[in-house]
Amino acid sequence: MFYIFSLSVLTSLKESYDKALQRDDVKAIVVTGAKGKFSGGFDITAFGGIQGGKVEEPKPGYISIDIVTDTLEGARKPSVAAIDGLALGGGLEVAMACHARISTPTAQLGLPELQLGIIPGFGGTQRLPRLVGLSKALEMMLMSKPVKGQEAHALGLVDAIVPSDELVKVARRWALDMVECRKPWIASLYKTDKLEPLGDAREILKFARAQARKQAPNLEHPQACIDAIEEGIISGPRAGLVREVENFQKLLHSDTCKSLVHIFFSQRGTTKVPGVTDLGLMPRKIKNVAIIGGGLMGSGIATALILSNYPVILKEVNEKFLEAGLGRVKANLQSRVKKGKMTQERFEKTLSLIKGTLGYESFRDVDMVIEAVIEKVSLKQQIFADLEKYCSPQCILASNTSTIDLNLIGEKTCSHDRIIGAHFFSPAHVMPLLEVVRTQKTSPQVIVDLLDVGKKIKKTPVVVGNCTGFAVNRVFFPYTQAAILLAEHGTDVYQIDQVITKFGMPMGPFRLVDLVGFGVAIATGTQFVENFPERSYKSMLVPLMQEDKRAGEATRKGFYVYDSKRKANPDPEIKKYIEQARSISGVKVDSKMSKLSSKDIVEMIFFPVVNEACRVLAEGIVVKAADLDIASVMGMGFPPYRGGITFWADSLGSKYICSRLEEWSKTYGDFFKPCAYLAERAAKGASLSAPVEQAKSRNIISVLVFLSPIDAFWRIVKHRSTEEFESLPYICTLLNSLLWTYYGITKPGGLLVATVNGFGVVVETIYIIIFLTFAANKMRVRTAIVAGVLDIGFFAAVVLVTQLMLEDELRIDVIGLISAGLNIVMYASPLSAMKTVVTTKSVEYMPFFLSFFLFLNGGVWAFYAVLVRDPFLGIPNGAGFILGIAQLVLYAIYRNSKQSKSILPVIEEGSNSKHEPLLSPPTVSTSQ
Numbered sequence: 001m002f003y004i005f006s007l008s009v010l011t012s013l014k015e016s017y018d019k020a021l022q023r024d025d026v027k028a029i030v031v032t033g034a035k036g037k038f039s040g041g042f043d044i045t046a047f048g049g050i051q052g053g054k055v056e057e058p059k060p061g062y063i064s065i066d067i068v069t070d071t072l073e074g075a076r077k078p079s080v081a082a083i084d085g086l087a088l089g090g091g092l093e094v095a096m097a098c099h100a101r102i103s104t105p106t107a108q109l110g111l112p113e114l115q116l117g118i119i120p121g122f123g124g125t126q127r128l129p130r131l132v133g134l135s136k137a138l139e140m141m142l143m144s145k146p147v148k149g150q151e152a153h154a155l156g157l158v159d160a161i162v163p164s165d166e167l168v169k170v171a172r173r174w175a176l177d178m179v180e181c182r183k184p185w186i187a188s189l190y191k192t193d194k195l196e197p198l199g200d201a202r203e204i205l206k207f208a209r210a211q212a213r214k215q216a217p218n219l220e221h222p223q224a225c226i227d228a229i230e231e232g233i234i235s236g237p238r239a240g241l242v243r244e245v246e247n248f249q250k251l252l253h254s255d256t257c258k259s260l261v262h263i264f265f266s267q268r269g270t271t272k273v274p275g276v277t278d279l280g281l282m283p284r285k286i287k288n289v290a291i292i293g294g295g296l297m298g299s300g301i302a303t304a305l306i307l308s309n310y311p312v313i314l315k316e317v318n319e320k321f322l323e324a325g326l327g328r329v330k331a332n333l334q335s336r337v338k339k340g341k342m343t344q345e346r347f348e349k350t351l352s353l354i355k356g357t358l359g360y361e362s363f364r365d366v367d368m369v370i371e372a373v374i375e376k377v378s379l380k381q382q383i384f385a386d387l388e389k390y391c392s393p394q395c396i397l398a399s400n401t402s403t404i405d406l407n408l409i410g411e412k413t414c415s416h417d418r419i420i421g422a423h424f425f426s427p428a429h430v431m432p433l434l435e436v437v438r439t440q441k442t443s444p445q446v447i448v449d450l451l452d453v454g455k456k457i458k459k460t461p462v463v464v465g466n467c468t469g470f471a472v473n474r475v476f477f478p479y480t481q482a483a484i485l486l487a488e489h490g491t492d493v494y495q496i497d498q499v500i501t502k503f504g505m506p507m508g509p510f511r512l513v514d515l516v517g518f519g520v521a522i523a524t525g526t527q528f529v530e531n532f533p534e535r536s537y538k539s540m541l542v543p544l545m546q547e548d549k550r551a552g553e554a555t556r557k558g559f560y561v562y563d564s565k566r567k568a569n570p571d572p573e574i575k576k577y578i579e580q581a582r583s584i585s586g587v588k589v590d591s592k593m594s595k596l597s598s599k600d601i602v603e604m605i606f607f608p609v610v611n612e613a614c615r616v617l618a619e620g621i622v623v624k625a626a627d628l629d630i631a632s633v634m635g636m637g638f639p640p641y642r643g644g645i646t647f648w649a650d651s652l653g654s655k656y657i658c659s660r661l662e663e664w665s666k667t668y669g670d671f672f673k674p675c676a677y678l679a680e681r682a683a684k685g686a687s688l689s690a691p692v693e694q695a696k697s698r699n700i701i702s703v704l705v706f707l708s709p710i711d712a713f714w715r716i717v718k719h720r721s722t723e724e725f726e727s728l729p730y731i732c733t734l735l736n737s738l739l740w741t742y743y744g745i746t747k748p749g750g751l752l753v754a755t756v757n758g759f760g761v762v763v764e765t766i767y768i769i770i771f772l773t774f775a776a777n778k779m780r781v782r783t784a785i786v787a788g789v790l791d792i793g794f795f796a797a798v799v800l801v802t803q804l805m806l807e808d809e810l811r812i813d814v815i816g817l818i819s820a821g822l823n824i825v826m827y828a829s830p831l832s833a834m835k836t837v838v839t840t841k842s843v844e845y846m847p848f849f850l851s852f853f854l855f856l857n858g859g860v861w862a863f864y865a866v867l868v869r870d871p872f873l874g875i876p877n878g879a880g881f882i883l884g885i886a887q888l889v890l891y892a893i894y895r896n897s898k899q900s901k902s903i904l905p906v907i908e909e910g911s912n913s914k915h916e917p918l919l920s921p922p923t924v925s926t927s928q
């Protein structure tokens, strides 16, 4: 049997059964998995095909009734499932249709379909309650919670537990015993002994419904699961199977299922980072880790590490702080013991993995250090300089900073390649997300190492670029700012929180500020106001409240007041602060804002978040939109059943979001102004998650531009003479392509720019070699000198200066500026040539295709530049577009003119030509 079921696997299972039933030498059947795994269930990748109508759906009941129930369970010969590893979803459903189940103690058995927005579809809703009882079955399905072999045995889900190497042998014997009637031959579907009496069953189901509605008010599928179970209990298991199939098929096409499947695959995709994880690098073994700072974050990180068996050294500045830090770690573990998640024995063992220190002496042997001290640049700089001194040269130097530029932190070191951000979310031992922050200098090996540690400590690591707030905090800074903007304009604070919670966030923006604490909120808010002043909403609301000693939940007063049980209650007093803040901002109550619908509130809070997500995508801060979806779900609690922030935004459409933001920005200012990336997607009706595809068409045109002078060069080769052609434009284009390639390599996410222009480098070099081969002597020398000076000398100087004298962002800007400047020069170069066409009335040296593609190239890039409001891109390409049109017009006018006689002798003289080239060569300014 295969690990994942597909329709064809199930069909072949039926065929194998049919054959086995016919053969006299087969007395009983054992169903087992390959390589120690029974089955992970139905192939989730096939869902997309079914949802998109590309794969034909089997007729209702074909699998669950025809195959699983009538063929497997209804067979004339008994079958036993031999389960090792995983038996999940459809895998367990097939096992439950067998007449007995034998498993290893470590096997995991469960029906986790609900986490994908569907319900079990091969009879699980009917058989599981009949094997383990209604309450346990509901718990396992509604919480998608698997059980281990041992527990499954106690529950009655499996009939015997055996070691892995005896599994198949015991299962065979069991099956033969069934044939000989020495063991009972049981069809789970018709078992009733575990089912509660009808009255009790109805009560259990009623309670489960209420719980599911309370925990997941926006979700339909938990109720649909209970419906199918209830139908089976009231009207019999076959009727239950029919209801299960109907509900399964409906849910498979729901938005919830599509979103949750997207989350499933996106979560597994975060560790696939082009240019990093595809280099064949193996993670190095991290044997021990040191943590600097035992505060809330440091102690949380230490807890996460020791829980996964990493020995940890915790460093503090004095005994008192060290003791407090170690105490926090101990308390974190004790809380697990209290909740029954950890035994006392394991507690002792885990705690023994952490050691405290006040000095750096023991740091020589650690493989990774994570700094988690307060957000003070000079302190962090000193720590990293010390680490460079005390740690081994291979040691990974990570910082848990949430705001400070990593380049700044490492400024006093020469270890930039091993400096990386390990941004945990508080509480670090609980929250599942880890932002792995890379700078342009962080080596791929160090990223691979941290990704591995992240996975080992059961976090979902997402690789992000180095910018203010990284991915999560940056994308969500408008979340609170939008809420404050609405409140100042008249929307009720508590209505906002209520609507946002109903949307599916764990808490509304004001409740969140209370939880985080006003001190932290002001400090991080200031970072965004300073870094993104043009799009920040500046308000005094939070500082005013803080001045009045309302600083959030910790002070029992913030936007809410908190009782002794920490229950949040609205406080009418906050109106006073809102009025004060409003008068400072000069804002008036807007009657529209006080009557906003829930939909408007959701959109006004989240569309600015989507807008910032677009900027993060455009800047290449995350590798792909799906990473942002995972970051939003795991870092901010964005509802997974909405698929994450960009998936949700795409379900509404970029056009709609952009138009709403534009409308609000007219009244409420630049806070809502759609960014260039969003505007571009909206103009094209394109999705937010597919940026690269959009760029491809532009880059194809760029490639065609590079190739367009091929006919001219073919002519040079054929005539073995460069005739009237000039080499200078091609020399300049080579320089331009070299610079854009360098720009693409330097800029994160600039792979496509580098590739397209790298292609240009190759083509232009060939053109110049052709020139050097076929030009007359004088031209050949001139070409060699100019190419040497520009393409080798000038380019080398740019690389040297930018590498040695400039840092990161500034370096990228300077390279971009030089490249754009050169584009303008080159687009302007055909001006004198056009004059020649007019005076000689000849288009002989004006290759039509070059003109045409140049016009196209200038056009698409200028259009793109208008959309993205990028003057560096727009000015040269706009000029190129206009010149391209002029050239085409000239071509049309002089196309049929006889060749000017005056030009002929000059052509024959070849290199003595005084004419300029008739057209500018390709100039490609690509961006992603």
Ligand SMILES: C[C@H](O)CC(=O)SCCNC(=O)CCNC(=O)[C@H](O)C(C)(C)COP(=O)(O)OP(=O)(O)OC[C@H]1O[C@@H](n2cnc3c(N)ncnc32)[C@H](O)[C@@H]1OP(=O)(O)O
Pocket: 004, 040, 041, 042, 043, 044, 045, 086, 088, 089, 090, 091, 093, 112, 113, 116, 119, 120, 121, 122, 124, 265, 268, 269
């Ligand atoms: C009608 C039926 O009732 C419907 C169904 O059966 S729906 C399916 C029910 N099954 C599930 O929900 C199980 C989903 N899978 C999981 O929870 C986990 O993958 C697992 C516990 C099986 C294994 O976990 P782990 O060992 O950490 O490996 P993990 O990285 O998750 O998966 C390994 C690979 O298998 C893939 N995979 C796992 N289960 C899959 C499935 N059911 N279908 C398709 N691909 C699957 C993963 O996407 C991943 O692919 P990648 O290597 O290309 O990224």
